[in-house]
Amino acid sequence: MDFSSINPILLLASLMVAATPIILAAAGELIVERAGVLNLGVEGMMITGAITGFIATVTTGSPWIGFAAAAAGGAGLSLLFAFLTQILLSNQVATGLALTLFGLGLSALLGQGYNGIKAPEFGKIDIPVISDIPVIGPILFSHDPMVYVGIGLIAGIWYFLKYSRAGLVLRAVGENHEAAHALGYHVIRIRILAIMFGGACAGLGGAYISLVRVPQWTDGMTAGAGWIALAIVVFASWRPWRLLIGAYLFGGVTVLQLNFQAAGIAIPVEYLAMSPYIATILVLVLMSAGRAPGSLGKIFHASR
């Protein structure tokens, strides 16, 4: 075992990368849940985004088009969920599970013939001057653009929920859909838009895994990242900045166990590999969750 082989600067830098798919997916789900909808299909939307993004990138050669396709793929799949839960009033838990099972099958089908291909490189952007600062530079300012998109998304969501009128309406719909309906807001329409936003974000998160983190396509490659994103939203008590902390915590555990594996620590690889999932459970237990949106997971029907 050789701990000196672990470079703390590289470790923190790769932590930012490992957390990014979770940030993207969890940010979308946060909006969905603040609108009062529990979409358990994040994993399915992520994996769909991962493959649509991968196919688009391999075909066109442009990761940007790939990410756009991933967002479209995730949003498209989420429309199924929106239609079932909002128009046909189906149970959200069951429908979310169905979405995940369906997404895993769909992605495996679409991904045939794409196994083993390497995605084109998605270049880093070194922000001039500040990326040359020792220690902080490589950790914070020398990443691919999506890392910053993720952080920007969190900031945007925070501003949207806290300061914009539309954010206030969204929160009202999530807290009490009967009251929001009585005030004349279109509960169903707002929720469908929120679900689509969540799907697009999950798609981006999935594509980040298949295009940047790995970067290859294998069946079921999101390996529970969607579920972890769901857990992070609960951990964050539905607040954007806490979500960022949760995702970095998770990214830290992931990166650390990978480094331990590389350093040849005495713990078998399989036990190290389970640590992110155990850490997620521990975090869920230790952080007593804040108050969930009042109408979360409840079916809205204007008949009452």
Added chain:
Amino acid sequence: MLMLEKRAQPSKAWVYAAPILAVAITMIVGGAVFAMLGKPPIEAIRTIFYDPIFGDFASYSRPQLLIKAGPLILIAIGLSFGFRAGIWNIGAEGQYIIGAMAAAGTGLAFYPMEARWLIFPLMIIAGLAGGMLWAAIPAFLRIRFKTNEILVSLMLVYVAEAIQASMALNLLRNPDGHGFPGSRNLSQYSSSANLELIANSGIHWGVMAAVTAVVFAYFILARHRFGFDVRLAGQSPRAAGFAGVDAGRLIFICMLISGGLAGAAGMFEIAGPAGRVSIDFNVGYGFTAIIVAFLGRLHPVGILIAGLLMALTYIGGELAQLSLGLPGAAIQLFQGMLLFFLLAVDVMTSYRIRFGKTE
């Protein structure tokens, strides 16, 4: 303009019609997907749903049907209790794995002793206990810390998969296996083998257990106080509280039932059809069983039928893979679609469609 109007009572007719309609729609849309993949749709549907039972090789595939349906039914019966009560154990796959590992470990600990009367029952107990233990974790955390059981039980699937890999590579690895991963073959060890009870029928102890579970579940839900509590808690948690139903106890029992049955299913699988501990021993029965439970309307008899149907899509899917080159993922998609359409059609159970103007 189409409008939905809530029914005063859920429609009895639609409760039965919805799954049948969902299967029919899945066949049509599935056929369209197969056509898009360039496969003959009608032939594909026939290969999946008809050939395994009545086709040329049915004598081979019919026993397979029961072998696949056994674990699906066993797990789904367990899940149905929790789902009825609003307790979402979706980590049955993990409980299935841990049950199998516990049973395999127990069996291999006695190797090569010959004492089937002792070892085989012990393995069943170990399977049950392993699954229960794995399900007790989310149950305990839910009761004690209000932790979301959906997320915890699901996270534990990934932990269980890691344990399974470790078992196949280290602790339970076959010492005579020339260093290859995987354990000794339990189905070739006469004290642990879960063999067919009637030759070429596919009926092994797991199938017997599944049928027994169906009968027991039916009577518990229809006749026993516990079944009443479960249904009450699902339909109105508040009313259940007033009626003196202990919510924590209910969660624990429901989770233990589903975990135990999933663990037992794992035991029967690893001692019989699968045979040995390997890295990829689990094939997703725990997730497919969720579809089975819903398709069977969370009713024991319904689950029995749904389990057989879902087993049919597995077997038929394999046949279609061989004869038509239909990709395996298409079947996975097909199963997911089935659940989607069921949930969609289900709107008719509690709402009726009215033609009228929006107010």
